[in-house]
Amino acid sequence: MTRPRSQLVSVADTPYYHCICRCVRRAFLCGDDQVTGRNFDHRKAWLVERLTELVKVFAIDICAYAVMSNHYHLVVRINKEKAEQEKNRTSTI
Secondary structure: OOOOHHHHOOOOOOOEEEEEEEOOOOOOOOOEOOOOOOEOOHHHHHHHHHHHHHHHHOOEEEEEEEEOOOEEEEEEEEOHHHHHHHHHHHHOO
16 A cells, blocks of 8 residues: 655655665566566666756755665655755746
8 A cells, every 4th residue: 555755755764765676577677687588777777867867956865775586675864955945946937
């Protein structure tokens, strides 16, 4: 059952969170697919580039990441100061 972020995330308890995202149905994120013989290593660079762009947009800092063949892990920190600055900036517009 899904839960709203307000029940999952509490900056008062910790600003750090470990996030995992997995591929499904034998899909490969990167590495060699032994069935098709295709190599998907180029996707790791795509993922890192995308994360770099998203950090600029959201109030999240990436502390660590690991990209495996069918999933990746992120350790993120909620940047409360950046979120408050953005909130104050948009409320004056």
